[in-house]
Amino acid sequence: MNATVEKTAVRNADATRQKILDVAFEEILLKGYQGLRVDGVLKKTALTKGAFYHHFGSKKELGHAVIEEVLRPWIYERWITPLQNIDHSIDGLIELLKEARDEMTACELHTGCPLNNLTQEMSPLDESFRTRIVAIWDEWHQALAEVLERGQRLEQVKSSLKPENVARFLIATMEGIIGQCKCYMSDAAFYDAGECLQDYLESLRA
Amino acid sequence: MNATVEKTAVRNADATRQKILDVAFEEILLKGYQGLRVDGVLKKTALTKGAFYHHFGSKKELGHAVIEEVLRPWIYERWITPLQNIDHSIDGLIELLKEARDEMTACELHTGCPLNNLTQEMSPLDESFRTRIVAIWDEWHQALAEVLERGQRLEQVKSSLKPENVARFLIATMEGIIGQCKCYMSDAAFYDAGECLQDYLESLRA
DNA sequence: AGTTTGACAGACTAGTTGGTTTGTTATTAA
DNA sequence: TTAATAACAAACCAACTAGTCTGTCAAACT
Numbered sequence: 001m002n003a004t005v006e007k008t009a010v011r012n013a014d015a016t017r018q019k020i021l022d023v024a025f026e027e028i029l030l031k032g033y034q035g036l037r038v039d040g041v042l043k044k045t046a047l048t049k050g051a052f053y054h055h056f057g058s059k060k061e062l063g064h065a066v067i068e069e070v071l072r073p074w075i076y077e078r079w080i081t082p083l084q085n086i087d088h089s090i091d092g093l094i095e096l097l098k099e100a101r102d103e104m105t106a107c108e109l110h111t112g113c114p115l116n117n118l119t120q121e122m123s124p125l126d127e128s129f130r131t132r133i134v135a136i137w138d139e140w141h142q143a144l145a146e147v148l149e150r151g152q153r154l155e156q157v158k159s160s161l162k163p164e165n166v167a168r169f170l171i172a173t174m175e176g177i178i179g180q181c182k183c184y185m186s187d188a189a190f191y192d193a194g195e196c197l198q199d200y201l202e203s204l205r206a
Numbered sequence: 207m208n209a210t211v212e213k214t215a216v217r218n219a220d221a222t223r224q225k226i227l228d229v230a231f232e233e234i235l236l237k238g239y240q241g242l243r244v245d246g247v248l249k250k251t252a253l254t255k256g257a258f259y260h261h262f263g264s265k266k267e268l269g270h271a272v273i274e275e276v277l278r279p280w281i282y283e284r285w286i287t288p289l290q291n292i293d294h295s296i297d298g299l300i301e302l303l304k305e306a307r308d309e310m311t312a313c314e315l316h317t318g319c320p321l322n323n324l325t326q327e328m329s330p331l332d333e334s335f336r337t338r339i340v341a342i343w344d345e346w347h348q349a350l351a352e353v354l355e356r357g358q359r360l361e362q363v364k365s366s367l368k369p370e371n372v373a374r375f376l377i378a379t380m381e382g383i384i385g386q387c388k389c390y391m392s393d394a395a396f397y398d399a400g401e402c403l404q405d406y407l408e409s410l411r412a
Numbered sequence: 413a414g415t416t417t418g419a420c421a422g423a424c425t426a427g428t429t430g431g432t433t434t435g436t437t438a439t440t441a442a
Numbered sequence: 443t444t445a446a447t448a449a450c451a452a453a454c455c456a457a458c459t460a461g462t463c464t465g466t467c468a469a470a471c472t
Contacts, residue, residue, distance in 0.1 A: 011438055013449060032327060034240045038430060048451050049431080055449090059430065110330050116385060120326045121238060123389040124316050134389050161402075168386065168395055169379070169402035176382025179322060180374065183329040183340050189374055196367075196375035200406055217468060219419060244460060254421050255461080261419090265460065414472085421466075432455075439448070 017055045019045050024062055025070040029111045032121045033063055033129070060128070067118070067132045075115050075136055080143045089151025093170075094201050100174070101190050104181070112182040116175045141167050148204075155206050166204065173197055223261045225251050230268055231276040235317045238327045239269055239335070266334070273324070273338045281321050281342055286349045295357025299376075300407050306380070307396050310387070318388040322381045347373050354410075361412050372410065379403055 023044045027036045038059055042052060056062045082099075086092030111117070115136060122129035145167040151157030177197070180189040229250045233242045244265055248258060262268045288305075292298030317323070321342060328335035351373040357363030383403070386395040 011449065016449080030330060032238070032240060034238060035331070037428090039428085049453095050433095050435095050451050051449070053431070112326060112330075117326055119389045120318060120323055120385055123391070124236060124318075125241070130389060130391075137386070137389060161405075162398075165398040165401050169383075169399040172382030172386045172395070172399050173375070173379045174382070175385060176378030176380070177375075179326055179381060179385070180343070180378045183325045183336060183343060185329070185336075189378070192368075192371040193375040193378050195371050199367075200409075203406075203409055217419065222419080243458090245458085256420050256422070256463095256465095258420095259461070416469105416471075418469080419467090421464105423462105423464090425462075426460095428459075429457085430455105431457105432453105434451105434453085436451075437449085439446105441446080442444085 013055075016045075016047065016051060020047065020052065020055060020062070021066055021070050024066050025074075025114070028063075028066060029114050029117065033118065034121065036063075038062075060126075063129065064132060067129070067136075071114055071118065072136055075140060080140055083143045083147050086147055089147050089154070089156045090201055090205050093147070094198055097174075097194060097197060097201070101187065101194055104178075104187055104190060109181050109185060109187055113175055113178050116179065137171070141171060144170060152206075157204055158206050161204065170197075173200075219261075222251075222253065222257060226253065226258065226261060226268070227272055227276050230272050231280075231320070234269075234272060235320050235323065239324065240327065240331075242269075244268075266332075269328075269335065270338060273335070273342075277320055277324065278342055281346060286346055289349045289353050292353055295353050295360070295362045296407055296411050299353070300404055303380075303400060303403060303407070307393065307400055310384075310393055310396060315387050315391060315393055319381055319384050322385065343377070347377060350376060358412075363410055364412050367410065376403075379406075 020041060023041050024036060027040060027044070036059070038049075038052060041062075042048060052062075056065065082096055083092075086096070115133065118129070119133050119137070123133065141164075145163040148157055148161075148163035148166055152159050152163065157163075173193075174197075177190055177193045180193070181187055226247060229247050230242060233246060233250075242265070244255075244258060247268075248254060258268075262271065288302055289298075292302070321339065324335070325339050325343070329339065347370075351369040354363055354367075354369035354372055358365050358369065363369075379399075380403075383396055383399045386399070387393055
């Protein structure tokens with residue numbers, strides 16, 4: 001009767017694991033890792049303890065997997081890969097800033113940046129989380145610094161400034177702005193501070 | 207024999223309440239509000255359940271009290287009151303930035319800004335926390351905007367820029383930088399990005 | 413001095429939470 | 443076909459956690 005439906009619904013280990021990861025990512029985004037409940041994930045996925053502990057050894061192991069397999073790709077897709085498509089450093093970064101602002105959905109205003117959330121919560125609490133998180137920041141930072149270096153070589157960006165420092169500043173500022181939006185539950189902060197950020201980016205032109 | 211010692215040690219309601227608040231503030235700073243345990247506070251204060259629930263109706267009520275009675279004064283002392291002593295806007299802000307950097311103790315590098323921590327953790331989770339927290343951000347923002355406005359009147363600051371936007375940008379950037387330090391467990395990020403922040407402040411001069 | 417009340421002490425409880433264990437069923441290799 | 447194993451289901455458990463309740467003792471009030 002519904003043999004094909006059953007076939008796709010029943011027993012797909014990879015899909016099960018991925019579903020757990022996706023729901024856990026959402027839960028962490030909403031409530032933090034400490035607020036994440038294994039039972040809550042199971043309820044949302046309609047799975048059981050047996051399934052969970054078959055795929056993950058512990059809640060902490062789930063946390064690590066979420067960082068590596070969901071959070072990292074998320075950051076790449078959203079922030080790092082777009083950097084690769086920039087041809088003019090300043091123009092490109094300003095364009096990315098605008099895109100980020102427009103992509104800030106109502107939900108995201110509420111939840112903030114998943115990487116920064118986890119950083120602020122877990123860095124002081126667990127070294128195994130911190131090292132994994134810091135690796136992602138480093139990759140982002142390096143990618144951004146390279147965009148600026150390239151801009152310097154192409155004489156689009158002032159040669160006097162230090163790409164590594166500016167990259168740190170830009171990332172910190174972006175995250176700071178997103179964090180402010182989170183508490184005001186409005187994108188006004190993004191528009192207001194974003195205006196200044198744009199001015200700063202303009203000031204980097206060669 | 208030690209009558210006076212006993213007298214000060216035994217039964218001092220205000221001191222008891224304050225001790226709970228202070229320890230709770232530390233615990234929240236370290237582990238977040240969700241990571242804060244009532245039992246943990248009692249252990250650190252050498253008090254009991256009876257004492258705690260005599261002074262606070264619930265854990266949430268403690269959280270509110272910590273915000274109003276410990277966190278708010280902390281932010282004022284550290285960030286808002288110093289703004290009042292500024293006579294030249296730009297010079298003063300740069301000076302404050304340097305002081306902030308020098309005051310970043312090893313411990314604070316690890317824990318970050320208590321206001322931003324609580325903001326990122328609790329804004330999406332509890333509206334009663336968010337409203338109290340946003341009030342403090344607003345007070346800080348207003349105080350900083352006033353410094354910039356005054357600078358404009360005294361023709362120290364460019365008249366073209368919007369003090370409210372710049373104030374938002376500066377707060378966001380400061381918090382973003384502190385947040386980065388937290389995950390790198392180093393003040394290098396503060397120095398690197400701080401250099402750019404100083405450049406930005408310089409660019410605000412009339 | 414006696415009574416009341418504020419400021420606790422500490423045992424207890426109900427609900428939660430991460431994790432275990434045992435059992436069952438679908439899938440795959442022989 | 444069958445044995446082995448992967449992929450779960452679900453009852454169960456021990457530790458933890460916020461909050462309650464009853465009792466005690468010191469200080470203030472009369």
